[in-house]
Amino acid sequence: MPDHREPSPSGTPESYDAIENAFARLPRPQKVLDLTQPHVPTKYALMQAKAHAESVPLKPTTATDKLIGETPHRTEEKTTVKLDELITLGKFAQGGVQWEVRARRGQSTLIMVRELGKVDGLREKDMLEQISHRNIAKIDHTFWKDESLCIGIEYCRPTLGEILHVHLKLEEQQVQYIARSIFQALSYLGNCGITHHKVGLKSIRLAVPDLRIVLSNFECATKQDLNSYSNADLIDLGFVVLDCMEGRSQPDSNRNIQFIKNQRAANKVFGLSKPERWSGCKQLVDFLDDLFNDKRSAPSKLSKPHRFIFSAQQDPECMRPYVELVTFECFTPWVAGE
Incomplete structure (x- = not known):
């Protein structure tokens, strides 16, 4: 079949091949996902990224890491929050603590x-900014008010006590869900060398709307050597489970x-009033x-947890009736925002 292409300036067939090969090396058009910053990676850039990924050493994992799906420490930058961007919806008192419920303008997320x-506030702020786990209350923002530090966390108003x-x-299904959630949080904190010191009915909360059980109130938390991690938090969890079984503190x-x-x-x-249940x-x-069991160390309990923790598939919806009933039956004083 005759070649109808016009000859190149050089007039040789080799020049046609050279031009075709040059165009073959260019990246093909790709779908641009971000119209503000279109970026099409070249083959060379992709090869560099692959080589870099292969050169980074893998982090060794432990039995506890695999059990709790360890979440890496927070590395993302905190969004700077201006106070005029927040709307105060109201205030309420809970266990002697005054809370404000706020929302960002144009958003539906509650805080x-x-x-x-100053001392307790800085301790809690420093702790929460170092850690990230689905069963630990997430910090949203902080700001100073005179000599006090105000800390905003995700909306998790109902406490386990309520x-x-x-x-x-x-x-048993709800008790297992609560115990498993807090055990996972303590496993994560144990890997970070953090002792909470206040695991109880007031510091365990139910996040809404996804019904996660979260641990809050880190103003008394301390860091210590992993080898000297005590049983204190796990024993407190045991008393929390007994409170759940008893139905009261x-x-x-x-x-x-x-x-x-x-x-x-x-x-x-364990001294329950109705053990037959x-x-x-x-x-x-x-x-x-x-x-x-005070003869078994905390690291041993955390790395090889009892099978009760993971013996059944957990369904957060098992807590749904309790969220609704807390709203109706716990008449927490509420003052609407201005």
């Missing part, structure tokens, strides 16, 4: 803000390890025995 002293006040009692006389040991020695279910929950009872 809870509380005021802390949930226990509704007329519908928690069953237990008296202080029952909240010590010696009382638990005496109850187990007498073959009693939990007679068929063997894995739950075994899990509590493991939490209260």
